Amino acid sequence: MPAESATDALAMLRSAHDHLLRPAHVGVLVPWGNTMVETELPRLGLDHVVFHYARLVPAHRYRDADDFLAEIAAAVPDTLQQFARLTLAGALVACTSTGFLNPDAYQNTAVVDAFDALQILLRDLAASTIVLATPYPARHTQIQAARLQEAGFDVAGHASLDLALLDDFTAVAPERITALVHSIDVRQRTRADAVVLSCTAWPTIDAIALVQQELGIPVVSSNLALAYSAVRFARAAET
Structure with a gap:
C-alpha cells in the first residue's frame, strides 16, 4: 500500500x-x-x-x-x-x-x-496482507501466523524475539521492536497492508509511530x- x-x-x-x-x-x-x-x-x-x-x-x-x-x-x-x-x-x-x-x-x-480485537481492527483497516512481529517463542509466533491465515489474512512474513513466554517483556525498547520488523524480508514487508505487533505485555505505543513513519502502512498492536x-x-x- x-x-x-x-x-x-x-x-x-x-x-x-x-x-x-x-x-x-x-x-x-x-x-x-x-x-x-x-x-x-x-x-x-x-x-x-x-x-x-x-x-x-x-x-x-x-x-x-x-x-x-x-x-x-x-x-x-x-x-x-x-x-x-x-x-x-x-x-x-x-x-x-x-x-x-x-x-x-x-x-x-x-x-x-x-486476538479477536486485532482481527476486528485489521478488517476495519481493510488490511488483508500483514506482517507479524512478536516477543513470543518462535513456535508460538508460527501458531499465531497459522491462525491468522485460517481467519483469512495473508501473513506475508513474521519474526519473533523468541523470548520465553514467562519472561518480562516490559523492557523491550521501541528501537528493538523496529529492528524486529525490519528483520522481516523487505519483499514480504512491501506486500503488506499492515504491521501487527502482537502481545499486550510489551511496550508498543512509541514503536507504532516509529514503524508507521518508516514503512508508511498502518501499524497495530494488541493494546491498540x-x-x-x-x-x-x-x-x-x-x-
Missing part, C-alpha cells in the same frame, strides 16, 4: 472515540503479571472510556508456558464475576496468546480477547486493538 493511502490506526481510533456522545464503562481482564495494559491504555487518551481492571490469576503457578496460558484462559469466567455489579458496555480479555492457543477456553462468555474494541463497545451501547 502506498504511504499516501495508508490509514493511521491511531487516528482511526481517535476519530471513532471523538464521536462518542457519553462515557462508557469497559471491563478489562488482565493476566496477573502484565503491567503494560494499564500503562498503555491510558496513554491513548480515551477520555470517554472508563476502564475497570481485574486480574486473571492462574490456579497454579506453572513453569510451563502452555499450561500457564491454559490456566489464565480458564480463569476468565470466574474473574468476570468481579464486574457483576457494574454496568459495562463490554468486557475484554487483555491476552493475545490465549486467543490463538486456547480459542475455545471461554467461548461461552461475552468477551472479546486481544483492545482500545479500538473498547470504543466499538461504547458506540454500540449508544445505539
